[in-house]
Amino acid sequence: MQFSTRILVVDDDEEIRLLLDEYLTKAGFIVSTAEDGVEMELFIKANGYPDLILLDVMLPGDDGFTLCQRVRRDSQVPIIMLTAVSDETDQIIGLEIGADDYIAKPFSPRQLMARIKALLRRVHVHGDKSEDLPPRVISFGDWRLDTISQQLSNKINQRSYEMTGNDFAMLMLFLSNPNQVLDRDSISIATRGREALPYERGIDVQISRIRNRLGSTKTFPHYIKTVRGNGYILAVPVEYGQ
The missing domain is CATH 3.40.50.2300 (Response regulator)
Known part of the structure; x- marks a missing residue:
């Protein structure tokens, strides 16, 4: 090929x-x-x-x-x-x-x-693409993600940020599986194409970076929560639109 x-x-x-x-x-x-x-x-x-x-x-x-x-x-x-x-x-x-x-x-x-x-x-450079395209706009908590431009916008202060390739893939994984616990191997396979290596900290670093970007408010103190011994969960309502 x-x-x-x-x-x-x-x-x-x-x-x-x-x-x-x-x-x-x-x-x-x-x-x-x-x-x-x-x-x-x-x-x-x-x-x-x-x-x-x-x-x-x-x-x-x-x-x-x-x-x-x-x-x-x-x-x-x-x-x-x-x-x-x-x-x-x-x-x-x-x-x-x-x-x-x-x-x-x-x-x-x-x-x-x-x-x-x-x-x-x-990142869809080549290979098979999914027939089920994601919705154009995903809203969760105080945030809105444009899945085409990969722009993350805060609905309160109107600030926008462009997500990096792997951070975007990880955030999309959580947004596609809200209120579901995702273990580290599942996250690594979905975002890196392989299981997590023993003592690998890359996933934790990425999640920490995304958490810092999302921040917290009284209404949404935690977006991605740690489930001890099991993994992580996106713990806010998610709405999909075009």
Whole structure:
């Protein structure tokens, strides 16, 4: 199967760049590479944002965290961070600043391919799309979510925020299953395409970030509640509209 999906690999290790270029190209993707942030930004300036970025954390000059934050100012392009195998801090920081997933080095190309396909399915870059499209507008508590523009708007102060790809997917999961307890494996499968790893904190970090965004009021003190030993639940009424 051939795809028109464009992937940009940003890594200062030439061997990794060549390996991923060859492997992903054989899989049918259109692959470009950059060895640092300067080359990455030159590519984006000349070609626009790709469909997905593989972004190494440890880069000469601006590191992957800085580049991820810079991309997130302008684009919701899916980003997979490539991190050091033993450094959980890298993984948590990457998710906090807007990365959609991470994979620890060393990794197998097949493992990376599974992550890429799962992420691209979630953002509808390619693959089968659901026949049942979500409603255009979802209202819950003090908030309103436009599922097309991915704009989250507060109905009280009228402020709007654009949700990142993975945060949007997680919020949609809760909005599609209100008042139902979702365990960590179910959340991870739906938003990352895999079960949660032991001691993985990425899901908790994301939920904390979404909770902070939603805030609390006397009427809605808790949007997403923790159910000890079981998972999380969206505990507010949800209304669907067009």
